[in-house]
Amino acid sequence: MxxxxxxxxxxxxxxxxxxxxxxxxxxxxxxxxxxxxxxxxxxxxxxxxxxxxxxxxxxxxxxxxxxxxxxxxxxxxxxxxxxxxxxxxxxxxxxxxxxxxxxxxxxxxxxxxxxxxxxxxxxxxxxxxxxxxxxxxxRRGEPFGGIEFAPGTASQLLLVGDETAVPAICAILGQLPWQARGAAFLEVPTAADVLSVVHPEGVEVVWLPRDGGPVGSRVHDAVLTHLGAPVLPVDEPVEVDPDLWETPTYSSSGEEVDAPVTLVGHDLEGLYAWIAGESAMVTTLRRALVRDLGVDRRQVAFMGYWRRGVAMRS
Ligand SMILES: Cc1cc2nc3c(=O)[nH]c(=O)nc-3n(C[C@H](O)[C@H](O)[C@H](O)COP(=O)(O)OP(=O)(O)OC[C@H]3O[C@@H](n4cnc5c(N)ncnc54)[C@H](O)[C@@H]3O)c2cc1C
Structure with a gap:
């Protein structure tokens, strides 16, 4: 051969x-x-x-x-x-x-x-x-990396993104097993940007046109309401890492990756959250999920796909 x-x-x-x-x-x-x-x-x-x-x-x-x-x-x-x-x-x-x-x-x-x-x-x-x-x-047969979606044995999925993450969320939805459960929140610039997407019946798909509002303005409240958390007014975070990348196996902020489970006060066990889009939007949601709701960082992937006013480095 x-x-x-x-x-x-x-x-x-x-x-x-x-x-x-x-x-x-x-x-x-x-x-x-x-x-x-x-x-x-x-x-x-x-x-x-x-x-x-x-x-x-x-x-x-x-x-x-x-x-x-x-x-x-x-x-x-x-x-x-x-x-x-x-x-x-x-x-x-x-x-x-x-x-x-x-x-x-x-x-x-x-x-x-x-x-x-x-x-x-x-x-x-x-x-x-x-x-x-x-x-x-x-290349087939060679390790490449670049797939972050790793829900493991999670029983509830939460997929959240702005328009740059719509292709990824739609691709994930179309490849999930039919029995998957959870919700996907997709914020897009206008109602005309709502696309048809194949998804398991048990995963609710919610499109959120922001129609001129700031990026992330619709998705934040929708996600907190979905999780049963109080929706409080948010300010744009003071510090936003344009390269924000926090997954169960990598932390752009240098956090301990294998931090112990800190699930307190909310029944979010079994949740796996995949959140991507504009970095300030993702930072704000990360703060709400990890700091305020105590979701274990091993159950989440937070990825800054772009940063307002900052061109991608190349
Ligand atoms: C893992 C990953 C997967 C991605 N997948 C996709 C994908 O499938 N489709 C896709 O379109 N993008 C995707 N993105 C996002 C894309 O890489 C960025 O939006 C990138 O900045 C686009 O490059 P650009 O040359 O158009 O703009 P840049 O030269 O990077 O930026 C120029 C200006 O445009 C602004 N800008 C960049 N993107 C946007 C935007 N979406 N809306 C408004 N302003 C913007 C910047 O803030 C900057 O001011 C992905 C990013 C990552 C990290």
């Missing part, structure tokens, strides 16, 4: 938009295809599998990946931005096709109507069939 030797344990290659669909005012769906995707694969459901995409610098071309090896990744950041382009993180909403016809579906939020659009949003807004982008994604 012959085995193919790859330079890298992940897919790092150019792919192209093979289908572009405007789903709603805030979402553009792009199917990415390319021969390299024949090697795509993860062990089990993709859930919230994240990938990286590199977009060209305005008017420029993509960095070459023809001979990419480990050094490509370590030296990419050192190159001038005109050459390296911009790397951003997205979620695999769905995998379609198989073999060389495998396509990854990515739902992009288009934002920046206030003049703050970043390269990811701008690329999606203008995407046409044939447009290239560099993809970093899992």
């Amino acid at each position: 012959t085995t193919t030797q790859h330079r890298l344990p992940m897919i790092l290659d150019e792919v192209r938009a093979v289908r572009v669909e405007r789903l709603s005012p805030s979402f553009v769906r792009v199917e990415l295809g390319g021969a390299c995707l024949a090697d795509f694969g993860v062990d089990g459901p993709t859930y919230d599998q994240r990938i990286k995409l590199v977009f060209p610098y305005a008017g420029g071309s993509l960095p070459s990946v023809a001979d990419a090896d480990q050094a490509w990744l370590s030296t990419w950041l050192e190159r001038p931005v005109e050459e390296r382009g911009h790397m951003r993180t997205y979620t695999i909403r769905e995998v379609r096709g198989s073999g060389a016809d495998t396509r990854l579906v990515v739902d992009f939020v288009v934002h920046g109507h206030d003049g703050q659009a970043g390269p990811g949003s701008s690329w999606a807004e203008q995407a046409e069939v044939g447009d290239p982008v560099v993809l970093l994604a899992p």
